[in-house]
Amino acid sequence: MYITEPSRRIPVCYEADLCVVGGSCTGVFAAVRAARLGLKVVIVEKQNCFGGVATAGLVNIWHSLYDVDGKNQIIAGLSHEVIERLKKTDAVRETAKRNFQLNPNNLKVELDNLIKEHKIKAYLHTYYSALACDGNRITHAIIENKDGRSAIKANFFIDATGDGDLARDLRLPSYVGKSIQPPTSCFFMLGDMTGINLGDLVEKHGEEFGVDNDWGWSTEVPGLDNITLRADTHVYNVLCSRADDLTHAEMEGRRQADAIVRMLNKYSGRKFALVNTCSHIGIRETVHYKTRYMANERALLTGKRYESAVLNGTYRVDIHHSHDNGITFKYLDGTTATHYGKNEKIIIGSWRDEHNYYGESTKYYQLPFENLIQEQCVNFIAVGRMIHADEGAFGALRVMINLNQLGEAAGVASWLSLHRNRPIQEIDGVEVRSLLKQGGSAL
Ligand SMILES: Cc1cc2nc3c(=O)[nH]c(=O)nc-3n(C[C@H](O)[C@H](O)[C@H](O)COP(=O)(O)OP(=O)(O)OC[C@H]3O[C@@H](n4cnc5c(N)ncnc54)[C@H](O)[C@@H]3O)c2cc1C
Numbered sequence: 001m002y003i004t005e006p007s008r009r010i011p012v013c014y015e016a017d018l019c020v021v022g023g024s025c026t027g028v029f030a031a032v033r034a035a036r037l038g039l040k041v042v043i044v045e046k047q048n049c050f051g052g053v054a055t056a057g058l059v060n061i062w063h064s065l066y067d068v069d070g071k072n073q074i075i076a077g078l079s080h081e082v083i084e085r086l087k088k089t090d091a092v093r094e095t096a097k098r099n100f101q102l103n104p105n106n107l108k109v110e111l112d113n114l115i116k117e118h119k120i121k122a123y124l125h126t127y128y129s130a131l132a133c134d135g136n137r138i139t140h141a142i143i144e145n146k147d148g149r150s151a152i153k154a155n156f157f158i159d160a161t162g163d164g165d166l167a168r169d170l171r172l173p174s175y176v177g178k179s180i181q182p183p184t185s186c187f188f189m190l191g192d193m194t195g196i197n198l199g200d201l202v203e204k205h206g207e208e209f210g211v212d213n214d215w216g217w218s219t220e221v222p223g224l225d226n227i228t229l230r231a232d233t234h235v236y237n238v239l240c241s242r243a244d245d246l247t248h249a250e251m252e253g254r255r256q257a258d259a260i261v262r263m264l265n266k267y268s269g270r271k272f273a274l275v276n277t278c279s280h281i282g283i284r285e286t287v288h289y290k291t292r293y294m295a296n297e298r299a300l301l302t303g304k305r306y307e308s309a310v311l312n313g314t315y316r317v318d319i320h321h322s323h324d325n326g327i328t329f330k331y332l333d334g335t336t337a338t339h340y341g342k343n344e345k346i347i348i349g350s351w352r353d354e355h356n357y358y359g360e361s362t363k364y365y366q367l368p369f370e371n372l373i374q375e376q377c378v379n380f381i382a383v384g385r386m387i388h389a390d391e392g393a394f395g396a397l398r399v400m401i402n403l404n405q406l407g408e409a410a411g412v413a414s415w416l417s418l419h420r421n422r423p424i425q426e427i428d429g430v431e432v433r434s435l436l437k438q439g440g441s442a443l
Contacts, residue, residue: 010142011150014121016042018414019141019154021128024052025400026384026407027160028111029078033411033439035118039418042121042152044128044143047280050111052162054400055104057282058186060221060229063315063401064098065442067363068332074312074364076442078114079404085110093222103222128161131169136378141166156379156414156424160407163241163286164386172374172382173290177391179322181284181398182234184216185253188227189261191272193218196264198232199342205267209259213341214325227275231282232260232342234320241286253281284320284398289386293370297392298355301332303362308429309443310409310436311367313402317395330392333361367397369429372410378423383410405441412436 016039020031023045031041043050053059062083065075073080083100086092091106115122125145132140132151140151159166167174202213216232233256238245254277264272297317317330328338336349352358371388372381383406385398397403412435417424437443 012140012153013143013147013150014042015153016040016121017154017418018042018156018158018411019044019152020158020160021141021166022052022160022162022384023047023050024160024162024384025054025082025111026052026403027158028114029404029407030158030160030383030411030414031120032078032114032118033408034415035120036439037412037415037435039415041118042123042154043115044123044126044141044152046125046127048124049108050115051104051107053282054102055108055111056278056280058104058188058229058276058278059231059282060102060104061219062100062102063399065401066098066314068314068361069363070098072363073442074314075401075405077405077408077436077440079401081440082107082110082114085113091222093220101219101222103224106223128165131166133170136376138166138170138377138380155418158410158414159380159382160384160410162283162384162386164289164382164384166380167289167374167382167386168287170377170380172376174287175290176239176287177285177394179391180239180286181320181395182236182322183238183240183249183253183281183283184231184234185250185257185281186229186231186278187257187274188221188224188276189230189272190227190275191264191270192226193228196268196270197343199344201263201267202342205263209263211256211259211263212325215320215327215339215344216342230257230260233257235281236322239286240281240283246281250281283385285385285394287386288388288394289374289382291371291388292373292375293368293388295367295371295387295389295393295397297330297390297396298357300365300393300396301330301351301355301362302357302359303332303365306366306368308369308433309366310369310372310429310433311397311402311405312364312443313367313396314364315396315399315402317392318399319391319395332363332365365396367406369409369413369432372406372413373425375425378425379417381410381413381424383407408439408441409436412439
C-alpha cells in the first residue's frame, strides 16, 4: 500500500562547495582534507557525535601505520595526526604489535575540534533522507532534523554513510555479497577478567543465557582502568541496511551484551558491570556499490602496486563467518588461519595454492584511486564500507586505518574535480596521490 506525499516547498538551509554525508572518520577526514584545500564544507551526521563505529560503536582499535616488518611507516595523513593529538591527553596507547587502542570518548572530542578548526559547518542529529538531481549531477541533499526538513545545496557530494544511502538513491549498480559479515554490539565492562576463561563459561552456561560460542575479542581502553571493550558475540542472519533487521540487531546485540555480564556475575565468582553499551550496533557489512575498479583479494595479498595508489595497508583479510562460529584470517605472509569458538580451535593453512602465487611475501598492499570512481554521477563519490571489493579484499580493506585514507582521497578528489571544473570520472588518480602526499599522506 502507498500514499502520495503532497509536494511542498522546503528551505535551503546551507550552501557549500562540498557536502559530506556521514561523519565517521572516513567522512570527517574527507571534509578536513577538502577544507584544507580551500573548499567550503558541510557535514551531516545522524548521531550525536562524529566517529561512527569508532565512537558510537565503541570499536577502539586502529591498526598499525607501519609495514609488516614494523619498520617503515606506510600510513600517515590524518590518522597519524589524530593519534598524535590523542597522545597529548593519554587517550591512545600503542600495543606491542604497533596497533593503537583509543579512548572513543576522547576521539569524539578531537573530531569535534578538527571540524571546528577547519570551519566546517556541522549538522549533528541530522538524517540525510533524499537527493535532488539535475541530470547526472546532484544539486541538493535533503535532510531532516529538529528544524524539520530542509535542503543543502552543494557542488559536490561525498557519501560516507557506510550503507551508501546516497548511492542507493542515485540507483547506482550495487550488490550484496553471498555471505555478509555479521554485526556485533560492543560494550564496555567493568571488572577483572584475569584468569577467567570466557570460552569455558560459555560452553557450560551459554545455553542458559542464550549466548552462542562464537569467536570474539576484547581489549583495554586507555585511561579507563579495569574496564575492557568487549566484542564477544554476533547477531546472525541480518542485513542491517533494512529497518526491521537493524532494529532486531540492536535489541538482540544489547541482550547478548547483558547476558555475557550476567553469566559472568553468576558463574565466575567475581563482580562485573555493564558500563556502557554502544549507541549504534557495529555493522560490518551491508550493500556494496560498483566502481571502475573492484578490489580483489589476490591483488592485495600479493602486493600489486599502482601509480594512482591512494591507500597503503597491511591489515590481513579478516572474515567473520556468516554461517558458523568461525573467523578466517589470511595474512600477507601466505598463512591462512580459521578460528572457531571462544576457545579458538584453529585450522592453519596457506592461501598460496588458492591464488597460485609462490613469490615473495609483500610488506604492504595498495589500492588505486579508480576504486572510488562510479560511472554515473559527475559530482559524487561513495567511500567507506560500501566499497566495491570481493569477499577477501573487503575483509582487509574494511578497517578504519584503511577507510580513513580513502576518505582523505575522496576529499582531495572532490577539490580537484571542482578546481578543474571536470567530472569526477576525468580526474587523474596520479594527481590525487600527489596532492595526498603533499598534504601529509605516506604514499
Ligand atoms: C564490531 C566491529 C569491530 C570492528 N573492529 C575493528 C577494529 O578493531 N579496527 C578497525 O579498524 N576496524 C574495525 N571494524 C571495521 C570498521 O570499524 C568499519 O568497517 C568502519 O568503521 C566503517 O566505516 P564507515 O565510515 O564506512 O562507516 P561507519 O563507521 O558506520 O560510519 C557511517 C556514518 O554515517 C552516518 N550515517 C549513516 N547513514 C546516515 C544518514 N542517512 N544520514 C546521516 N548520517 C548517516 C552514521 O551514523 C555513521 O556515523 C570493526 C567493525 C565492527 C562492526
